[in-house]
Amino acid sequence: MQRNSIKVSMAVVRRLPKYYRYLGELIQNDILRISSKELGKIMGLTASQIRQDLNCFGGFGQQGYGYNVVELQKEIGNILGLNKTYNCVIVGAGNLGQAITNYEGFRREGFILKAMFDVNPRLIGNTIRDIKIHDIMELGEYVKENQIEIGIICVPKEFSQKVADTLVENNIKAIWNFAPADVNVPESIVIENVAISESLYTLTYLMNEDSLNL
Amino acid sequence: MQRNSIKVSMAVVRRLPKYYRYLGELIQNDILRISSKELGKIMGLTASQIRQDLNCFGGFGQQGYGYNVVELQKEIGNILGLNKTYNCVIVGAGNLGQAITNYEGFRREGFILKAMFDVNPRLIGNTIRDIKIHDIMELGEYVKENQIEIGIICVPKEFSQKVADTLVENNIKAIWNFAPADVNVPESIVIENVAISESLYTLTYLMNEDSLNL
DNA sequence: TAGATTGTTAATCGATTAACAATC
């Protein structure tokens, strides 16, 4: 069931990966059927919100029954675009770049890491999990030649905008940026600036909230 | 200027670190004064929202002038609790744990990494940036003995809940969890579940949005 | 069938934006 011209809010979109993840856990625990009420309890959402969220995309449930967990997870995966594969590169082969390379989950979901890039001569030429580390000078050409769709930026913030520019010039479709400074790209490019520190500072805010005397 | 019993919404709280970061960049660029209008343009927010956000905590600006960047950044830092120091441990000394250890920014903001922990005998006893990697069996005792306030979880998701439980039992105050599965803790403990994959799946959603026929 | 639970509309709540008097 598909609708026409319903605009889905970012609030909903950002909950979808969480649904996807929790449904995956249910499958692992052999739970094959769930009601919005139960799912809400597990995820800390209201049943009403879950039904509203899902109905932005279609009626995936069944009255009197609930939702088929496997089917629903697959549907949400499709909505998220996880039924496709994506050619990716990682720029910056330090610890963070390596951590992402080593994370099995991403390969499983269709993210194909084609190459890594770095400035460090000691790293260039090495291989991590069969992925070769190239000289960052070759980045632009490689991205263009190999139809790379997603660029993952793991370089220090001083270089992140320059890397992003190179990616954009060579027809990247999306950038996942881990440098602790937002990167600017044209409207047509999809960008996620992660800024990991923000969640740490939220943590300390919450630790001190009581003593703030608001 | 402090108010009594105003509840600050999480929407506002999660913008504070971003203000802090952008103000830091302004300082680096020797911009010492800014209006809500200008700041909004840079950050992609409305001037009105910025003024509303800041006024949850006090009147930091001056009519006809704007905001003193250095002063405002410092105030927001205080609100976020960045005027204090925090004793931290990292559990899981793999690439991600090492990436965090190597990130200078955190030390600068008062996060004191006291120790790392791992199960891997090859890592135990080693040192990263002068931080010793301990046997994970010693985690609970160490946390209790050394007044550790923040536990950073960088272990595979199979072990994350168990690690969290150990931290909680030994009086941790907050947990910053990078394992790709939410960890449950008592109400009194502050928890940030990061789930990095969520932003990647949001990215692919946005890449495919047009073809969704909503 | 009766019970359960959805899909969906309406009501409420909260967050963002607009407007403007206060004031530097």
Place this chain on the structure above:
DNA sequence: TAGATTGTTAATCGATTAACAATC
């Protein structure tokens, strides 16, 4: 002082929750 821009109140917008008829 005049101009600029805040702090703050009011208006609007959007997101969440509640309610219930539809239906499996």
